[in-house]
Amino acid sequence: MTLSKAFAIATLTFGTSIAAFAxxxxxxxxxxxxxxxxxxxLDAPASEDANIAILTYRDSAGNVQKISYIRPNITANQN
Structure with missing residues (x-):
């Protein structure tokens, strides 16, 4: 395999994975x-104000998916 073919394959593979995260x-x-x-x-900001988390996962078909959800602020209700 030539260097240009290896570079092309690596670029396509990396570009595909970046597109899934975008x-x-x-x-x-x-x-x-x-x-x-x-x-x-799992992207869950450490800020007390931000309560939205984003879960990036792979499904059974191999596709990368993202879902956002409200995470509970457990420090707010400590007595």
Whole structure:
């Protein structure tokens, strides 16, 4: 394999995975049927004000999906 072919394959592979992470997250609604085979990333800001988390996962068909959900602020109700 030539260097240019190896570079082209690496570029296409990397570009495809970056495009999957660039897609917007679907808001979660109660009762949604989630098909999660592998969790790839969980983006949950550490800020007290931000309570939206984004879960990036791979479904059973191998597609990368994103879903956003409201995470509870557990520090707000400590007595």
């Amino acid at each position: 897609q917007p997250a679907t808001p979660y609604q109660y009762g949604m049927d989630l098909d999660i085979t592998q969790v790839i990333a």
